[in-house]
Amino acid sequence: MTSNAEVVGELMSITAALRRLSRRRTAEAVAVSPLPEAQRELLFVVANQPGIGVAAAAQALDLAGNSVSTLVNQLVDAGLLHRDPDPADRRAAxxxxxxxxxxxxxxxxxxxxxLIGDALDRATPDDQAAIAAALPALRRLLDQVRADIAEPAGRGA
Structure with missing residues (x-):
């Protein structure tokens, strides 16, 4: 039987390698200068949630608000992001x-x-189904880790 520690090690190793490989090959395929990972992630958050505020973006990225404010300033300066006043609260953006x-x-x-889609297309039907079936469990794992960070063990109720 595989221990949780072994599963955790393998999960982190595989996901990190897949992300690194994807990031490197994608950057090679896209003819623009690469952005730091945190800036890229912020752009994806904004793409998925147009009109999001800085605080909500910080929460989505699991980063401090001042870190995201710095990223926002960098992306505004680079011409990649608009920061507009919130009509309901002029202090917010x-x-x-x-x-x-x-x-x-x-x-x-x-x-x-x-890159990833073509490789997945060539996977066996069983592997494709297993990967698709694992996604909801991986999402729940991420949500649980976020909840654990927000409410460390031994605190609260």
Whole structure:
């Protein structure tokens, strides 16, 4: 029987290697200068949730608000992000992508889909089904880790 420690080690090793390989090959396929990972992740959060605020983006990325504010400033300066005042609260900002960022994200997604999607297409039907079936469990694992971080053991109820 495989121990939890072995599963954790293998899960982290595989996901990290898949992410590194995907990031490197995608960057090679997309003819733009690469962005730091945190900036890329923020752009994807904004792409998936247009109009998101800085605090909510920080929560989605599991980063401190001041870190995300720095990323926002960098991406605004690079012409990839718009920061507009929230009409309901002028102290807050709403984030949206520029056309330049939308084009860049579309190119990243196409390159990633070509790399990972093509490999997945060549996997056996059983492996394809197993990977698809694992996704909800992996999402629940991520949610549990986030909840554990937000409410460390021994605190609260």
């Amino acid at each position: 709403r984030l949206s992508l520029t056309d330049k960022a939308r084009d860049r994200i579309a190119a990243w997604r196409a390159a990633r889909a070509a």
